[in-house]
Amino acid sequence: MKAKQIVLATRPIGVPKFEDFRFEEVNVGSPQKGEVMLQPLYVSVDPYMRGRMSDSKSYVPPFELGQPIVGGIVSTVVESNSDLFKKGDTVHGLLPWATTCIVSEKEISKTFPGISPSYHLGIVGMPGLTAYFGLTDICRPKEGETVVVSGAAGAVGTVVGQIAKIKGCRVVGIAGTQEKVELLRNSFGYDEVINYKTEDVEEMLDKYCPNGIDCYYDNVGGNITDYVIQRFNRYARMALCGQISLYNSTDIPMGPRILPAILKTSSLIKGFIVRDYMDRFPEAINQLSIWVNEGQLNYKETIVEGFDNIPKAFIGLFKGSNEGKMIVKI
Amino acid sequence: MKAKQIVLATRPIGVPKFEDFRFEEVNVGSPQKGEVMLQPLYVSVDPYMRGRMSDSKSYVPPFELGQPIVGGIVSTVVESNSDLFKKGDTVHGLLPWATTCIVSEKEISKTFPGISPSYHLGIVGMPGLTAYFGLTDICRPKEGETVVVSGAAGAVGTVVGQIAKIKGCRVVGIAGTQEKVELLRNSFGYDEVINYKTEDVEEMLDKYCPNGIDCYYDNVGGNITDYVIQRFNRYARMALCGQISLYNSTDIPMGPRILPAILKTSSLIKGFIVRDYMDRFPEAINQLSIWVNEGQLNYKETIVEGFDNIPKAFIGLFKGSNEGKMIVKI
Structure with a gap:
């Protein structure tokens, strides 16, 4: 099966440019035991990702040249060889910028019911x-x-x-x-x-x-x-x-x-x-969901459409072209 | 009664100079009810005092021009009109650079017995x-x-x-x-x-x-x-x-x-x-005294002698001329 992915072509100097990214076609196999095949629904672009595009030491390792960019994504499970997820589940995790991918069940979590899936990239993400x-x-x-x-x-x-x-x-x-x-x-x-x-x-x-x-x-x-x-x-x-x-x-x-x-x-x-606060995520998700559902928290997304527009959406972050969370809907 | 005091003559520019200080002779009266007359034994000179010599907003107000410099001092009570202190007591507090002064009983505390008086300007001060x-x-x-x-x-x-x-x-x-x-x-x-x-x-x-x-x-x-x-x-x-x-x-x-x-x-x-930690001073003085008495804390003083050498000792702080706490013994 063919998929399209976006890799880091060169390490950006200053503000990232389109040429720093490259679209590639790759073959995707089948999920092995404990793996699932995913297709993205919503892709998050975030300023911190710029840091990983440089080659300097940080709290997360740099992206590798020629490898797909990885970020927050909400996906649908399209094929499952895992006991934890079934076809049709909506999940989120740090995943590659690719139209289809196969990942371990350990890399993903189910979205919470009762709150919009894309919100896992923002208000409760x-x-x-x-x-x-x-x-x-x-x-x-x-x-x-x-x-x-x-x-x-x-x-x-x-x-x-x-x-x-x-x-x-x-x-x-x-x-x-x-x-x-x-x-x-x-x-x-x-x-x-x-x-x-x-x-x-x-x-x-x-x-x-x-x-x-x-x-x-x-x-x-x-x-x-x-x-x-x-x-x-x-x-x-x-x-x-x-x-x-x-x-x-x-x-x-x-x-x-x-x-x-x-x-x-x-x-x-x-x-x-x-x-740093991973231990306290459940407390926070619970409190944020309460505030959202009570209407005390208003949440705004800027949605760009189309897989091919991911680099543009990312670059836009540095030009102030988003209001609230920048999301790419696939 | 005559006393000598050291006042701030001009606000220093850069490293303080002798000319920024002025010696003055003043008349000292008698202690009123609740006051004591003090003569200094040990005068502390500290880097933070430089900050008060400038005219900028800080956590302590600036010294006033023409007024005596104030700092940590261990003194002897030479005359008392207070129920809390008697003649001969050794006390410490934030006091003026003066050979004799009169202050309220509220400005001073008795030194702790069993530890050298000058240590109240340093290791337990x-x-x-x-x-x-x-x-x-x-x-x-x-x-x-x-x-x-x-x-x-x-x-x-x-x-x-x-x-x-x-x-x-x-x-x-x-x-x-x-x-x-x-x-x-x-x-x-x-x-x-x-x-x-x-x-x-x-x-x-x-x-x-x-x-x-x-x-x-x-x-x-x-x-x-x-x-x-x-x-x-x-x-x-x-x-x-x-x-x-x-x-x-x-x-x-x-x-x-x-x-x-x-x-x-x-x-x-x-x-x-x-x-900021005033509430916890007793805990700290107790712990520090234990460590000093056990020999776990070695404490070093650089002692300069003579009231007239206070400005020189202070200026010396910025030239690295002290090892450990700089004290002027009167």
Whole structure:
């Protein structure tokens, strides 16, 4: 059986380009004992995947050149040689960008009933869990505190802001288009949103955070983070979730030193990836599902259609072309 | 009664100079109800005091121009109008640099019996408590882990290294003279010490920390901290205690951005001042006294003599002229 897959052709320099990817036709055999054959329904494209395209040491090993890209995918089981899954099951896992693939039963989990399958790539999947743990475990916002979220319109940021509102905080987002600003204010409960491309971020932070900043959920890094840290209150907590403004850097990024400000305020910075909290996933999925079903969490997807558009959707992440979670529907 | 005091004449630019201080003669009256008259026995000079000489917002307000400098001092009560203290008592507190002064009974505490009075400015005072809480509460070193300490030969660093050894860690110090390097190895139990002025710090960190770095107790900041952070293991913990290499900067110090490395390793950075732990001082003083009395903690003082030498001793901190805690004996 023939399948199409997308492999890493060259390691991107700076922002990824179409030429960094290659479409290949491959033969797919039959599932062996304990294996299943899958066809994708929804493919997730995420900023962290850029990191794996480089050759540097990180928390996950780099993608190999000539091998398919792997990411979050919701698939249908089309053939099963496993006792755990049967034909027609909907599953999710970290899977290759391929129109058909065979994987071990250990690589996948069934989707939860009662919630849309694609939501496993977002609100109750990696981004939702990432938002949940970074905010509730690291920032630990208290009622009445001011929470700032960078990359607020992304898959993680839209959830962070809403959870912070549930916790009774003043929530200020930072995003890059007027459309996103409106969306965050109107649909995701942000009290104030700064457009970092058209507004003076420092001035607006002073305006929107008159009592300083207690919690910072950082997805972007760079100058924006410098400005936020300078406004930290005593005992501020910063969940360090992403640094997308730096991922495409070819030089070592330089900036003002932040440690004096962290020292002066007895603040905390904690880096994390969602996997650090694997033991607590069930707790979080349960809580997030409750909030979604109660209507307390509004969840937004940007859906691009067609397998061939996966690279385009991925590259679009770095151009700010998504609102909320970017999904490719096959 | 006449007394001599040392006031801040001008706010230092860069490293403090003698001209930034002025000696004045003042009249001292008599203690009112609830007050005592004190004469200093031991005066502490500490790097953090540089921060208060500038006019910028910090965790403690800046010293005022024309007012006496205030710091840790052990004094004798020479006259008392307080029910809590009597003539001849030895007390300690944050007190003015003056040959005689009158303060409220609320500003002072009695020294602990059974431990040298000057130790209240060091091992069981601010530096010892600072070492204790930063290491045990933030770094939380586990047996067999690698702990790096910058500013290792200072009042705090010499204690940090020894507690880390008590906890069963591999301990690597960084200091600035060969004399300090020898002292740390021979008297304070450091496994390895890097002379950052004569050695390649990166190369030596690789050599002395073959398993990476789990805990970092930072007193200095700047390049040294950049090198250490690049070698963090997963879940590394950094106690941010001082940034002495940056205190005298007149520009905003720039450097490579550290957050990508913190993110990549799920590491933690926590700034603190010892006051954050005020509730737990008795626990720490008790534990430190036990270790001192058992001979597990070796404590070193550099003693300068004479009231008039206080500014010189203070300025010397920034030239690396102390080994261990710098004290002026009056």
